[in-house]
Amino acid sequence: NPETFLPIPLTMNASSVQTQSPLAPAVLADVRHDLYIDGQWRSATSGRRIDVVDPSTEALIASVPDATVEDAAAAVDAAANAAVGWRATAPRRRSEILRRCFELMTQRAESLATLISLENGKALRDARGEVAYAAEFFRWNAEEAVRLSGEFGTAPSGTNRIIVDYEPVGICVLITPWNFPAAMATRKIAPALAAGCTVILKPASETPLTAYALAALYEEAGVPPGVVNVLTTSAPGPLTAAMLADRRVRKLSFTGSTGVGRTLLAEAAKHVVSCSMELGGNAPFIVFDDADLEAALDGAMIAKMRNAGEACTAANRIYAQSGIHDAFARGLARRMAAVRVGSGVEAETECGPMITRRAVQKIDRLVQDAVRRGAQVLCGAEAHDGPGYFYRPTVLTNVPRDAEMAHEEIFGPVAPISRFDTEGEAIELANDTEYGLAAYVYTRDLARGLRVCGRIESGMIALNRGLVSDPAAPFGGVKQSGLGREGGQRHGVAEFMEAKYIATSL
Numbered sequence: 234n235p236e237t238f239l240p241i242p243l244t245m246n247a248s249s250v251q252t253q254s255p256l257a258p259a260v261l262a263d264v265r266h267d268l269y270i271d272g273q274w275r276s277a278t279s280g281r282r283i284d285v286v287d288p289s290t291e292a293l294i295a296s297v298p299d300a301t302v303e304d305a306a307a308a309v310d311a312a313a314n315a316a317v318g319w320r321a322t323a324p325r326r327r328s329e330i331l332r333r334c335f336e337l338m339t340q341r342a343e344s345l346a347t348l349i350s351l352e353n354g355k356a357l358r359d360a361r362g363e364v365a366y367a368a369e370f371f372r373w374n375a376e377e378a379v380r381l382s383g384e385f386g387t388a389p390s391g392t393n394r395i396i397v398d399y400e401p402v403g404i405c406v407l408i409t410p411w412n413f414p415a416a417m418a419t420r421k422i423a424p425a426l427a428a429g430c431t432v433i434l435k436p437a438s439e440t441p442l443t444a445y446a447l448a449a450l451y452e453e454a455g456v457p458p459g460v461v462n463v464l465t466t467s468a469p470g471p472l473t474a475a476m477l478a479d480r481r482v483r484k485l486s487f488t489g490s491t492g493v494g495r496t497l498l499a500e501a502a503k504h505v506v507s508c509s510m511e512l513g514g515n516a517p518f519i520v521f522d523d524a525d526l527e528a529a530l531d532g533a534m535i536a537k538m539r540n541a542g543e544a545c546t547a548a549n550r551i552y553a554q555s556g557i558h559d560a561f562a563r564g565l566a567r568r569m570a571a572v573r574v575g576s577g578v579e580a581e582t583e584c585g586p587m588i589t590r591r592a593v594q595k596i597d598r599l600v601q602d603a604v605r606r607g608a609q610v611l612c613g614a615e616a617h618d619g620p621g622y623f624y625r626p627t628v629l630t631n632v633p634r635d636a637e638m639a640h641e642e643i644f645g646p647v648a649p650i651s652r653f654d655t656e657g658e659a660i661e662l663a664n665d666t667e668y669g670l671a672a673y674v675y676t677r678d679l680a681r682g683l684r685v686c687g688r689i690e691s692g693m694i695a696l697n698r699g700l701v702s703d704p705a706a707p708f709g710g711v712k713q714s715g716l717g718r719e720g721g722q723r724h725g726v727a728e729f730m731e732a733k734y735i736a737t738s739l
């Protein structure tokens with residue numbers, strides 16, 4: 234009976250959140266903080282800058298230029314000027330440059346991870362994982378770049394030949410969120426460059442430094458000026474609208490919230506610009522009675538706590554079958570309460586801060602709402618006084634179906650558990666959301682596992698695993714979670730290509 238669970242004491246040590254990494258000053262000093270346009274580092278025409286804050290300490294760590302519509306136009310000009318040469322560059326040469334990006338990222342993994350941790354707050358161990366994942370998109374797409382091929386055949390009428398060639402879609406605007414500052418950018422840039430496109434990247438203002446550090450690295454790897462341009466702005470709406478209105482821009486690839494995605498789709502529709510959308514999630518995590526309990530707990534910790542829960546694939550609703558529910562809830566509470574919370578760059582930290590104070594307030598609002606509706610707190614359920622934007626790892630049980638967190642992304646270290654009885658009920662609960670990005674299923678019965686996977690409305694499902702992302706697999710969602718796929722065999726690169734059909738007589 235969940236009511237008999239005792240709240241478990243917490244281990245968070247407020248004094249730990251102040252520690253700074255010895256690498257941090259050097260890493261910050263190394264990053265160019267200016268717009269990267271046409272291979273040049275320049276200030277914004279406005280002269281204004283945007284502050285970048287370390288979410289572990291709330292200290293100002295840098296500032297980046299606040300680009301204007303004129304700067305965005307310069308970036309489109311640069312991408313357009315570079316497009317002809319890059320498209321004509323031999324696939325083998327493009328592949329070698331992408332491979333060099335992978336090698337440089339791998340060599341500099343530790344300083345890149347420190348930078349990610351500083352501006353995003355995530356634990357260094359998560360940041361190292363992100364760098365490895367992000368670099369892999371360059372290696373994978375270096376291999377894709379030389380395998381792109383078309384089709385050639387005789388028409389059924391026997392009167393003509395059909396030749397299909399695949400061409401780069403053109404100039405691409407790429408917009409990325411703050412939760413994976415390296416990987417969300419490389420998951421777009423690497424396939425775009427493999428396809429022969431030139432790009433303008435607008436990273437999130439909360440985490441712009443990683444994008445600029447990577448821009449310098451691409452240049453060193455041999456990416457020609459203008460092929461990748463990076464700009465930061467506090468006015469993403471007007472800048473994006475201006476870029477989409479430029480007839481030379483042919484593609485928008487966006488990762489972020491569903492709300493902003495909808496706005497951008499409407500903007501792109503005005504100019505019929507091709508769109509790929511990686512949007513929000515609300516992943517169900519289903520544990521059947523016959524699951525391996527320890528494996529399910531291991532998986533839940535990864536699916537919930539990777540990136541402190543700030544992941545679009547994070548387990549947002551945990552459904553445990555009645556027979557395993559109590560043991561699972563107790564086990565998860567024990568593990569969550571033992572998580573070491575602290576500054577991202579501190580070696581022992583397992584869970585860093587949230588990105589902003591607003592994010593903490595949202596998490597707290599969702600937790601209080603669930604409790605008001607009858608959920609029980611097994612551990613956590615409170616914010617930390619600061620400095621830093623910390624929220625204690627939290628486990629809730631008896632979370633009712635109408636709780637706001639059952640329908641909204643929590644984006645934090647909060648695991649809401651609900652009970653179910655039958656397989657049909659689990660599927661019905663899992664699908665009771667407008668989202669369809671990731672899902673997790675734990676059962677020892679393979680036939681049931683595959684049956685349930687077949688009925689869950691989701692772009693990606695992990696069966697007896699807590700991690701779903703893989704550069705070699707197509708990442709993306711259905712329903713309100715988006716349009717298109719990133720990564721995977723041909724899927725990712727295909728988003729940046731157009732088919733061209735040529736008819737010839739026999």
Ligand code: NAD
Nearest residue numbers: 409410411436437469470473489490493511512513514545
């Ligand atoms: P967000 O939508 O607020 O911002 C994402 C990016 O869009 C940022 O660069 C932001 O500056 C920019 N932006 C904001 N308003 C804009 C506008 N009007 N025009 C153009 N650009 C605009 O999202 P966020 O808070 O940065 O990221 C969290 C969200 O991203 C969550 O919903 C999460 O699920 C989602 N996400 C999805 C995936 C995926 O692959 N599906 C991956 C990571 C994050």
